[in-house]
Amino acid sequence: MKTITFYVVALLCLCATKLCAQTFSDRANAIGDKIELITKQQKDSLKTEVEAVNVQLEKNEITTAQADSKKQELAQKRANNIETLVAVEQQKLDDLVKDKVDGKIEEDKNGRRFTFKYDTKSRSVKDSIKKVYEYKRTQSQLVFAIGVNRLMNDGNADKNFKWRSDFYEWGVSWNTRILKENNLLHAKYGLSLQYNNLRPDGDRVFAKDGARTILVDAGRDIDVARLRYVNLVIPAHLEFDFAKKKVNGDKTYFPIQRGFRLGVGGYVGLNVKEKQIIKFEDDNGNNVKDRTKGNYNVNDFVYGVSAYVGYRDISLYAKYDLQPVFSNNEIDQNNLSLGIRFDFN
Template identity: 50%
Template sequence: MKNFTIYAALLLSLILSKATAQETFEGKARAIADKIENITKEEKAALKIELETVNKELEAGTITKEQADAKKMLLAETRSSNIETRIGQAQEELKDLVKQKVDGKIKDWKSEYFSFSIKKDSLRRHRGELRTTSQFVFAAGVNNVVTDGSVANSDFRYWGSHFYEWGITANTRLLKNDNFLHLKYGLSLMYNNLRATDNRYFVVNGDQTDLVNSPVHLEDSRFRNVFLSVPVHLEFDFTKAKDKDGKKIFRTHESVRFGIGGYAGVRVKSKQILKYEDGGRDVTQKTKGNFNVNDFIYGVSAYIGYKETSLYLKYDLNPMFKDNAIKQNNISLGVRFDLN
């Protein structure tokens, strides 16, 4: 009966706060993440239908195999462009959301989630008894490369180059009766963007990838690498345990925290985006390929902060390009949010 009361109160609290939750940072971030996932599903489903139509035309003999292949290639490129454009819009929404969060314009979900006064203590006690909790993680900030041990005199803009990361983590308390030590692990999608200085862009030259001067004036020159990674951190949480009815209740993310660890992952894609003017027309050129970028990524990372917000640093131990004569390792510094 006790557990039923707790769960009933939890359900009622969720129902009553549903509208409010949609206005919180976590609710909006999850909505954007769902939107990104749905965009990919919708475009892939539409592409599948279009390809089936082309196959039927080929079977009926109304088009040749060469024409069918050309149509399929065009359809795939169109859907890929749609995905990129729509996800780009969602990323802009996420950037604006983070800015609102930093400016204090969005409510804290945790305060709303546990505002149901009738069973507030019971809900907190139930949550505090969990040994493992989960968080939605979002991080953003500046991105660059370390060359010969330094980021000084970089070939890339310091403020124009940036990174994004979002994912899901689990946080497990390692000691049964002590809240200090936790293992934090999960799955993240990392976007590392670099904007070259001095009107330059990347050109693949065999097994080398060179940064060369552009023959036309570039309004934007952006190089993006996307990785799916598994981060693992040892987290030290100074949140004090609380006594309730003679029992210790352990909570997380309510005090100073710092974590140290690393990550490993695989490259999902690489892309170069160039924007320039040609004969009075605005041109956006997007080039996909491996650009000789390492297919695997591994590095070290650390964060320190208070409650859900932390200063976040990560550094790739392997170079960005496989065989370039000069080794350049990606480095990122930004703000991280761990939302229970």
């Protein structure tokens, strides 16, 4: 009886081990699909909500300022939802990988084979997570960029603004390998928020002059003066990824962002917020920070071209607004941004 019991227990353990191996990649891939679904649902909801706000604006039920404020609130709400919901799925994936880091898991299913090894000296849990998605044809990414802005007039930089004029951008993107058996061409597309700051030189501030937006003397010493406008855009790039393919037995894999990359494309979107921020010291020696939200005639819509070149996750990044920043100024001023871009898998 003890012998039979021993073999029964051993058989159950073996079956449990095989079952775990058979379901590990399915569970991991399911979590990855859930993350992509969450992001898509939030993007679709944001698009519907923005369209509803535009309808209210067209019917004159709300003002332009109210519409801009609503759009910004909606964009922030959806960004917070993505962050919260994805964090839950990420924790599930962390727990799944941690359950297996002390052994070896292999799976051969539908022509795919996954092998996971964990070495406490050379590999972290995040590296193990990354291994799960390393060879998927479409992968989701987080994008962050930062750099400087320059307003351009007929190809020349406007000298009325400081080089401290800056921008930063963050968002989500998807990277899809275009060719089934070649890693060179990728389609990259997503959703981003672009924060642009313009800092006038010489103690000047932005002011409305009828339908125009001009610079005027502030009448006092200014510590900081900047106009910030935020664009919600849909970027799309054709990316050339020069990472080499990997061969493991009879299988060929195409890892991304393991070498030099080049992306060319553009973006289209809408302005969701604009405000002027001024810092100065008043006559009593108090530090004052004044924020003025409103309509500074920044164009409601934006479109432009962009490109990046880099190695692995880091790139040099440039974008140029083909649409002038201000809608009614006599001279067209287009924004040129130069900076560094990070694409995190």
